[in-house]
Structure formats: structure tokens, C-alpha cells
Amino acid sequence: MANSSNSNSTPESGISGIPDREIGSQGLRKRILRRGVSWRTPFPGDEVEVHYNGRVEGGERIGSSHDRGTPFRFKLGQREVIEGWDDGVATMKKGEKCILTIPPELGYGEAGSPPLIPPNSILIFEVELLSWNSIRDLKGDGGILKKITREGEGWATPGDADEVLAVLVVPVIYDTKLENGTSLSKSDIGVEFHINDGHICPAISHALKTMRKGEKAELSVKFHYGFGKFGNECLRVYDAIPSKSNLNIKLELVSWKRVIDVTGDGKVLKKIIKAGQGFDRPNEGATIKVVYAGKFRDGTVFCQKGTNEDPFEFVSFEEQINEGLDRAIMTMRKGEQALVTISSDFLFDHDVPQRMFEDSTCLYEVELIDFTKDKPFWKMDTLEKLNACETRKLEGNALFQAGKFCRASKKYEKERLDALKCAVKYVEFDHTFTDEDRSLANALKLSCYLNNAACKVKLGEYLDAVTLCSKVLEFDSSNVKALYRRSQSYLRTSELEKAEADIKRALTIDPTNRDVRMEYKTLKDRQKEYAKYQAGIFSTMLSKMC
Structure with missing residues (x-):
């Protein structure tokens, strides 16, 4: 056990202005003689090192670590000492010296510890916490x-x-x-x-x-x-x-070094080699200057772009570099250096030789030299938003014509349309705008919905296409393109009655539209096939019943 006392100590004199404090609810009291040098206190299980002097209240000394010439060590909260010590030392800071007044219930109780400690003794300990090693x-x-x-x-x-x-x-x-x-x-x-x-x-x-x-x-x-x-x-x-x-x-x-899972599926990983400056990162449409080298796992370099004096410049998310590298760079900060590991799923055909697809992954050493962010929509005025949406629409159209439907769809995506809807609403209630301005804003919004619906049809995302077309029809119930593309989507999800209603309405509005007429013929052929299928099932059922 731990015992205490030193003839040179003055247990009764605490720091002026700091009263005794009670620890817990069983009568344990503490008076600080010297403040500690930190805010931290030990945890249960920590190995603490203390000097102490001890005596029975009104009685004899019961021991001192100073007399032995070595500090006393014990594991806090492990019942290696009396409970009053465990509770009291747990409140101390490194370098702190205090007086602990320990009631019998937290000391040796009714039995005492003869011959030095009588039954029901109150114990007085002067304790100095020297240090501790945390044990978890x-x-x-x-x-x-x-x-x-x-x-x-x-x-x-x-x-x-x-x-x-x-x-x-x-x-x-x-x-x-x-x-x-x-x-x-x-x-x-x-x-x-x-x-x-x-x-x-x-x-x-x-x-x-x-x-x-x-x-x-x-x-x-x-x-x-x-x-x-x-x-x-x-x-x-x-x-x-x-x-x-x-x-x-x-x-x-x-x-x-932290490795960021850029795509959330382990297919694009970024290990930070050197941290960048500040907190800002490129956004979609940012003009970015980088230096990078693509390597196979054996170290063979298959592409190298830019130098620190003449960095490679590109616009993010414009398919100027492979998608995996593009996504990784958009998580970087200015001056950051990183090692990016990319699986073949995100490489496509940018800078990548055939061997890449045989190796399945490659590495890029990248340094982000500088970037200029594209102006965010929330900082644009209404006309800037309309112009930006028109630009995105044209970019999406070009991607659609090139057969890049997923990328085209993203050009028409939600963030841009939400900003556009705000712009449209502003135009509608700002009297400085003409009827032509309002018409242009609404036409642009519907055009984005329709173009995105066409992408969704090509991608086989028919429910999304139906939703987009329905938004158009809420505003313009006679829109032939919306009726046509919604009919396409219904047909491909076997909702033949809904498909027929839409395509018939489209034909009524524009009976000479070639695409609509072909879709109507496709619907009729599908209905005939379905009728034959139903007849076959009915015939089979009858034969089994006979």
C-alpha cells in the first residue's frame, strides 16, 4: 500500500484562495498545495508515479516514499491502493501537490491495519503526482x-x-x-x-x-x-x-499518409504525399494547371504532362483527361502532391495504352500547381445564370451527338436546373425583363429537361425519363417531344396503355412527325406480340383443363 509523511511538509497550509473540495459523496476531501502544470489528469488503468507522506489524523506517521528515496508507482483504479487514493489521485494534474483527507469508508474501515492504523481511522496524505504512463x-x-x-x-x-x-x-x-x-x-x-x-x-x-x-x-x-x-x-x-x-x-x-477513397468503391484512391495550401479545391468547370506522370506498377512511365515552369492546363469535367484522374484532382488543394491509383473502370482511352487494361490499375503522380474556379451559380446574376445554362445545354448537346449520354446527362443535371429555376422565377417577377426574356428562360428550362430525358432513354433509365417528361408536360401539356419520349419509356417498361395514350396524343398534335409515327408502329407491333403471347398462355391453360 502507499503510506506518507515528511517532517518538512506543511499539510495544513493550502494555496491562498483555494478552499478544500469534496470529491464524491463519501467524505473524501482535497486541498491543493501546489497547482499542476497541465490540464490533463490520469485515467483508470494508467500507471502513476507519486511521492507521498501519510499519517493517521491526530496520530502517528504511517509511511513516506521520501524515506525510501524512490517514488511509489501503482495502476490507477485497479484496487492496488485504498479507494481514497484511487479517487483522489484521479483528480490530480502533473506536478500537483495536495492534501487528501480520507474517511474510514475509503481507507481501512472498521478493521484498520494494526499496528499503525487503528479501526475507523481518518487518514491524512500529502501526495505529489510526478507523472504517469497511460495504459489502455x-x-x-x-x-x-x-x-x-x-x-x-x-x-x-x-x-x-x-x-x-x-x-x-x-x-x-x-x-x-x-x-x-x-x-x-x-x-x-x-x-x-x-x-x-x-x-x-x-x-x-x-x-x-x-x-x-x-x-x-x-x-x-x-x-x-x-x-x-x-x-x-x-x-x-x-x-x-x-x-x-x-x-x-x-x-x-x-x-x-492518408489515402482518400475518391469514388467510394476503392477504384480511385488518392494518397497525399505533400499537403496543399488552404482549404479551397477546384470545382466543375475550373481551369486547372497540373504536372502529372502516369506509370504502371513496375514504374514504367506511359504518359507525362506539364512541368512546374509550363504546367498542363485543362478544364475539369470536360473529358480532357481520364475521369478517374479528373475526380481525384478535384479533391486536391493548391500545391498538393498526391499518388493516385486508378482502376481501368475510370480510365477510358485518355493517355492509356492497351497494356493498362491488362494490368487493371495504374498510378499517377500528380501535383496541383494552380486553378481558377468556375464562377458558382449562387454568385451569378440572373442573366449570367441563363447564359451559363445555355452554354451547358450546348455542351450537353455536343456530348449527346457524340454518343456520350452519361456525360451529356450530367450537363443537364440537378444543380444547374435548380439554379435555372431560380433564375426563371426571378425573371417572371422582375418587371425590367421583357416577355421575350421570360419566354427564353422557360424554353431553356424545358429544353434541359427534354434533353436530359433523351439521355435517360439512351441509358435505359426509363423511370427518370418519365419524371423529366412529366415535368415538361406540367408546363406544356401539348409538348410533342415530351409525349414522344415518355411514350418511349412507357413502351420499354411494358406499360403499353400509357405508351399508347401518349403516342396517340402526340400524333393528334403533329400527325406528320416521322419519329412519332415510327414509335406508334413499334407500339402496335409490340401490342400484337403481346396479344399472341396472351393467346398462347390461354391456349395452354385450356389444353391442361381438357
């Missing part, structure tokens, strides 16, 4: 205990992909030993690995997710967290490992 039970079952031997910097810690939409690469210095002292693996210069790879043993990954940059820790690891399901394989590699051996691991987190 990382799994809650004693399987991985971590003692911090050097605090890290800042507040950030690595996290797995589920927590931060990221995979982390962690350089560490480590020394892995068995409890009997047998050394298994050691690195004094650091090694890089993905945090979820289970390098050496799964416990290292668990511990690293709790560590800060520069932190040093010692791990005490039970066998099933040390080798787990890989135990037999490890036993074959390390013949010296006895069965069910536990591990002691010294670990230092040197740094980490």
Missing part, C-alpha cells in the same frame, strides 16, 4: 494493453477506411518480443504498410489507430491478438515461439 485496454478484455511511454503531437490519430473513407499507410519503428524475451522482429529505421494489413500481428493495427504522430508505446498482447488465426503459419516461420505465447511490442508512430 484497447479491446476491453485485456487482450491488448497499451502503455504510452512518449506522448505524441496534436490530436489526430489514424483510422480505418470505415471511419474516415480512407486506407492509411503507417511508417513505424517496432520491437516485437515474446514474454520470455525472445526477439521476433525489429525495425529501427521504420517500415511502411497499410494499417489494415495486419503487419507482423493484428494487435499492431489496433494500437496504431489510437496513436498520435511521434507517440511511443509498449503493447502487452495476448496470443489470440498476436497471431490469432495466423498462429500456425507464424509458428512455422518462428520455430522459437512456444504455443499460446504472448507478446511484448515496442511501437513508435513516425507519421502517416
Whole structure:
């Protein structure tokens, strides 16, 4: 147990102006003699180091760490000392000195501790908290205990992909030993690995997710967290490992680099090599200046664009570079350097030789030199919004004609249309605009809906096409293109009655429209096929009944 007292101490004199405080509800009192040097206090399980002097109230000294010449160490909250010590020291800061007045219920109770401590004694301890090592039970079952031997910097810690939409690469210095002292693996210069790879043993990954940059820790690891399901394989590699051996691991987190999952499916990953400036990033339509090199995994360079003196310039989301790289660059900040890993799903045919599709992924080393953002819609006045929407519509039309329906659809997409609808509403109620301006705004909105519906039909997204056409028809019930494209969508989802109603109405409005007439013929052929199918089913049913 811990005991206390020193003839030179003056327990009765606290810091002027700081009264005794009660800790808990069982009579434990604390008077601060000297303030601590930090705001932090130890946690249960931490290994604390204290000096103390102790006595029975109105009685004899019961011990002092000063007399022994060495501080007293114990694990906080583990019942290694009396309860009053556990409760009182838990409120102290590093360097703090205080007087703890401990009632019998939190000391030695009715039994006392003869011969020094009589029954029902109140104890007086002068305690100085020198330091502590944080010890954490990382799994809650004693399987991985971590003692911090050097605090890290800042507040950030690595996290797995589920927590931060990221995979982390962690350089560490480590020394892995068995409890009997047998050394298994050691690195004094650091090694890089993905945090979820289970390098050496799964416990290292668990511990690293709790560590800060520069932190040093010692791990005490039970066998099933040390080798787990890989135990037999490890036993074959390390013949010296006895069965069910536990591990002691010294670990230092040197740094980490965050890898962003750009697309959310692991097909475009960005590892930040050098952080950029500020918080701003390019938006869609931004003019971007970059330097990049595309490489295969063996290091072979297959493309290189720009230099720091003469960077490569392009407009984001205009299909001037492959989509995966485009998306990754839009997550970067000015001056940022990154390594981007892209699967073939996002490469298409930009800068990529045939070998790329055989290797399935490639790497891009990218530096974002500078960018100029496209003016956002919310900063535009109404006429600027209308002009921007007209530009986007024309760009979408060009993509549609080139057969790039998905990209064309995005040109007509929701953000632009929402801004356009606001512009239309403003035009309608601003008397400085002419009827021609209002007509132009509404026509542009309907044109975007119709063009996007055409894209959706080509992409097989028929329900979206129906929704877009219905929006047009709410405003213009006689719009032939809307009736025609909605009929197309109904036909392809086998809603033949709805398809017939729309195409007949379109024919009534424009009986000479060639596309409408062909669609009507297609509908009639489909109805005949369906009638034959129904007749076949009916015939089969009758034959089985006879």
C-alpha cells in the first residue's frame, strides 16, 4: 500500500484562495498545495508515479516514499491502493501537490491495519503526482494493453477506411518480443504498410489507430491478438515461439499518409504525399494547371504532362483527361502532391495504352500547381445564370451527338436546373425583363429537361425519363417531344396503355412527325406480340383443363 509523511511538509497550509473540495459523496476531501502544470489528469488503468507522506489524523506517521528515496508507482483504479487514493489521485494534474483527507469508508474501515492504523481511522496524505504512463485496454478484455511511454503531437490519430473513407499507410519503428524475451522482429529505421494489413500481428493495427504522430508505446498482447488465426503459419516461420505465447511490442508512430477513397468503391484512391495550401479545391468547370506522370506498377512511365515552369492546363469535367484522374484532382488543394491509383473502370482511352487494361490499375503522380474556379451559380446574376445554362445545354448537346449520354446527362443535371429555376422565377417577377426574356428562360428550362430525358432513354433509365417528361408536360401539356419520349419509356417498361395514350396524343398534335409515327408502329407491333403471347398462355391453360 502507499503510506506518507515528511517532517518538512506543511499539510495544513493550502494555496491562498483555494478552499478544500469534496470529491464524491463519501467524505473524501482535497486541498491543493501546489497547482499542476497541465490540464490533463490520469485515467483508470494508467500507471502513476507519486511521492507521498501519510499519517493517521491526530496520530502517528504511517509511511513516506521520501524515506525510501524512490517514488511509489501503482495502476490507477485497479484496487492496488485504498479507494481514497484511487479517487483522489484521479483528480490530480502533473506536478500537483495536495492534501487528501480520507474517511474510514475509503481507507481501512472498521478493521484498520494494526499496528499503525487503528479501526475507523481518518487518514491524512500529502501526495505529489510526478507523472504517469497511460495504459489502455484497447479491446476491453485485456487482450491488448497499451502503455504510452512518449506522448505524441496534436490530436489526430489514424483510422480505418470505415471511419474516415480512407486506407492509411503507417511508417513505424517496432520491437516485437515474446514474454520470455525472445526477439521476433525489429525495425529501427521504420517500415511502411497499410494499417489494415495486419503487419507482423493484428494487435499492431489496433494500437496504431489510437496513436498520435511521434507517440511511443509498449503493447502487452495476448496470443489470440498476436497471431490469432495466423498462429500456425507464424509458428512455422518462428520455430522459437512456444504455443499460446504472448507478446511484448515496442511501437513508435513516425507519421502517416492518408489515402482518400475518391469514388467510394476503392477504384480511385488518392494518397497525399505533400499537403496543399488552404482549404479551397477546384470545382466543375475550373481551369486547372497540373504536372502529372502516369506509370504502371513496375514504374514504367506511359504518359507525362506539364512541368512546374509550363504546367498542363485543362478544364475539369470536360473529358480532357481520364475521369478517374479528373475526380481525384478535384479533391486536391493548391500545391498538393498526391499518388493516385486508378482502376481501368475510370480510365477510358485518355493517355492509356492497351497494356493498362491488362494490368487493371495504374498510378499517377500528380501535383496541383494552380486553378481558377468556375464562377458558382449562387454568385451569378440572373442573366449570367441563363447564359451559363445555355452554354451547358450546348455542351450537353455536343456530348449527346457524340454518343456520350452519361456525360451529356450530367450537363443537364440537378444543380444547374435548380439554379435555372431560380433564375426563371426571378425573371417572371422582375418587371425590367421583357416577355421575350421570360419566354427564353422557360424554353431553356424545358429544353434541359427534354434533353436530359433523351439521355435517360439512351441509358435505359426509363423511370427518370418519365419524371423529366412529366415535368415538361406540367408546363406544356401539348409538348410533342415530351409525349414522344415518355411514350418511349412507357413502351420499354411494358406499360403499353400509357405508351399508347401518349403516342396517340402526340400524333393528334403533329400527325406528320416521322419519329412519332415510327414509335406508334413499334407500339402496335409490340401490342400484337403481346396479344399472341396472351393467346398462347390461354391456349395452354385450356389444353391442361381438357
